[in-house]
Amino acid sequence: MTETLTDETATQALSTAPQGTQPVASRNRVRSLWRSLTSMRTALLLLSLLALAAVPGTLLPQRGLNPVKVDVFFTAHPSLAPFLDKLSLFDVFAAPWFAAIYLLLFVSLIGCLFPRIRLHARALRRKPPAAPKRLERLAIHDTWDADGDAQAVVANARESLRRQRWRTTELREEPGGAWSVGAEKGYLRETGNLVFHVALVVLLTGIALGGLFGYKGTVLVTDGGSFSDVPSSYDVFTPARLGSESALPPFAFTLRKFTASYQPNGVPKSFHAYVDYRSTPDAPSRPYDVTTNRPLSIAGTDVYLVGHGYAVHIQVRDKSGRLVYDKATPFLPDDAMFTSHGVVKVPDGLPRQLGLTGFFYPTYEPTPFGAQSSYPGPAAPVLTLAAWQGDLGLTSGRPQSVYSLPVASLKNIGTKTIGPGQTWKLADGTTVTFAGVSQWATFQIAHDPGSTVVLVAAVFIVCGLLSSLWVRRRRMWVRAVPLDNAGGVRRTVVSAGGLARTDADGFATEFESLLRRMKD
Amino acid sequence: MPTAAPGVNVSLAHASDLLFTWTVLVYAVAMFGYSVEFAFARIARSRGDQAGRPEQIGRVAVGLTVVGWLLHLGSVVTRGAAAGRVPWGNMYEFSTMVALVAVTVYLVLLLRQPVRFLGAFVMTPVVLYLGLAGTVLYAPAAPLQPILNSYWIKIHVVAAITASGAFMVSGVITLLYLTRTWLDRRASMGPGTAAAVEYHGFARWLPSAERLDRLAYKVIGFAFPVWTFAIIAGAIWAKYAWSRYWGWDPKETWSFITWVAYAAYLHARATAGWRGRRAAVLSLVGFGCLMVDYYVVNTVISGLHSYAGVN
Ligand code: HEM
Secondary structure (H helix, E strand, O other): OOOOOOOHHHHOOOOOOOOOOOOOOOOOHHHHHHHHHOOHHHHHHHHHHHHHHHOHHHHOOOOOOOHHHHHHHHHHOOOHHHHHHHOOOOOHHHOHHHHHHHHHHHHHHHHHHHHHHHHHHHHHHOOOOOOOOOHHHOOEEEEEEEEOOHHHHHHHHHHHHHHOOOEEOOOEEEHHHEEEEEEEEOOHHHHHHHHHHHHHHHHHHHHHHHHHHOEEEEEEEEOOOEEEOOHHHOOEEEOOOOOOOOOOOOOEEEEEEEEEEEOOOOOEEEEEEEEEEEOOOOOOOEEEEEEOOEOEEEOOEEEEEEEEEEEEEEEEEOOOOOEEEEEEEEOEEOOOOOOEEEEEEEOOOOOOOEEEEEEEEOEEEEEOOEEEEOOOOOOEOEEEEEEEEOOOOOOOOOOOOOOOOOHHHOEEEEEEEEOOOOEEEOOOOOEEEEEEEEEEEEEEEEEOOOHHHHHHHHHHHHHHHHHHHHOOOEEEEEEEEEOOOEOOEOEEEEEEEEEEOOOHHHHHHHHHHHHHHHHO | OOOOOOOOOHHHHHHHHHHHHHHHHHHHHHHHHHHHHHHHHHHHHHOOOOOHHHHHHHHHHHHHHHHHHHHHHHHHHHHHHHHOOOOOOOHHHHHHHHHHHHHHHHHHHHHHOOOOOHHHHHHHHHHHHHHHHHHOOOOOOOOOOHHHOOHHHHHHHHHHHHHHHHHHHHHHHHHHHHHHHHHHHHHHHOOOOHHHHHHOOHHHHOOOHHHHHHHHHHHHHHHHHHHHHHHHHHHHHHHHHHOOOOOOOHHHHHHHHHHHHHHHHHHHOOOOOOOOHHHHHHHHHHHHHHHHHHHHHHHOOOOOOOOOOOO
């Protein structure tokens, strides 16, 4: 500290930080516990702990991020993993000890905010402190002679400080005919600091709101297909922990067309899902282009484009030529070039149930090791199919994935590689036609009622921080002492002193320019 | 050498690489000039000689820094123009931008305060950092992946880079502060008085511990809100891109850890018994976390953030 402290009250550190709480031997244990919980030292400790506690969450695989990696870890370290799991180290950010740290931190924060707000409100109402006795002992000070009467000189100084938007005391008469004034500026520093800390609490509230009342789900929609916002139409749905999904009437959309473009090396350039949506069942239908970074927002619910792939249009006819199957089936991509696999099930209309497993190559390239796709766009689409006959097991009652076929219990009746428009004729006269390809897109649909609160709090956090760190709180005093009158001209000695908590470099310049105005 | 990606202007990309090389050379000469001034000006003055010659060299070093800065800016701009996008899409571009901000922060400080003593200490890591960026992290110019193609990336990444460049400068000042307080303590324990400290050892070349501490605080006071803003902008971008604003992805988590470490530093400065060296150590911990965030997370721990650009 460079400030040479003089009068304690006037030149005390310009901070409302709780100053080192002495562990007073209080009979009231609760109160002293509360006091140490809300001390700066505890806040510091908890902040450090919070940072430390987050580290394992980035070093070990986390269930919330990648459950598959957690399983791999379990297989690789069968004795260590269950132990780590007991400590919630695979769910660090949902772990009870992690929650304990941040909840304690926020209790501490709220606890220390009340007295600080009270103190600051008082400081805002109160006048700045009166001048200490010896201004020349302050780190920044100056003395000069002026014409005129001491009271008028100080009144002038006060006026010029007020014009610079300093808050000032009344003029004070001191023994010996001297006059003085005190001034202070930069209250916004503490205001900003309080705004920042309050906004942190609000931010956490917003996060909690989203965690309790938010829901999300994903759905796959093929070109031309539709979706309506009711839980049963999702493929995967995570309901809200509290409250119902939505009190609002469901919105709906139809995927008109999905398109993707790529660089020649296959790296994606852009994705677009062109949809027509209705925000309520009887609202007019409107078009929207859902792309990366541009979700569709409907009444607080956001629809995101999160994945895409190819749907293979297959027609199956019986030996008399009657159409028994005519659908676009989504195939799931296996690699970045969209080699995809899928299954078609034709349970009805044929003498025996028929199943098809296939690989789809948007850009077919035969290699010595088998076929592959060499580009993710449909430049040379080819379908390889294997046909299976037998009981598809659809009536067994056991749930079955639409992407798998119980081939172990079926009979293979041939394989074939065909292009779009081509037809494969099976031995029994059944024909399979590769009628074309379309695309599908997966959408993540998320409702987070806390996100607006979080956003607003975040804005206040930044504004609060800016004024907390960039505004300087500073005090200044001016005193005029009359000289013995020589020859009828009133003369005074003026002294001024200043005090800034931080960043004295900038204050010296400001101090000089303030004095220049006063001396004019 | 792979062939240039389509949509890349090859001659501009070449120009950018050439400017980059010149930047490193000019910075290196400036670094040498600052070191000469640092080593000889005070020695000369303490002997009662005029420090004219070393100080002249110091001023030339500032001139060279400005020239280097312009070349550096040119390199970044041509890089962006070559790829037809903002010039911060991979780790090489990231690193050179961070160095550019560090030099900018030093030059801005120099406009307001006599901080030429910092020259050698800022330029040394900048030159090393650029050397690393130009060799290990180098990636040829290429367009962005669609997920990175949003105006939030511009806001988020510019803020993150700005804060990081400033944190780098504050880290350098903090190291000098710790050195200075260590020397002061040693001197005060040994024979001699406070006055003796001024004239013995490395300490006499450095400003007072008090001044270094304030300087570091000032720079962190600038960088911290910018870093906070970067995290928020990142969260907004994540909301658009990944449907959630926060998901404890490793990159997000290390940004958060860095933020908390610097918040702890700011608190330590206001906590009795923690001001000074302990607070300084906390800010260096913060800087360490920042480095983990950029380099360890991008290369070792992989998450959703996909812009490393190195394999
Ligand atoms: C959620 C955790 C918290 C964060 C991220 C946080 C962050 C910050 C930041 C960035 C500052 C600005 C420092 C400056 O002006 O130099 C600050 C100041 C301050 N914080 Fe916190 N804070 C947290 C919790 C707390 C708690 C629990 C307390 C109460 C004990 C507290 C008390 C203070 C005080 C008194 C100051 C002003 C220090 C001064 O006068 O310079 N903070 N905090």
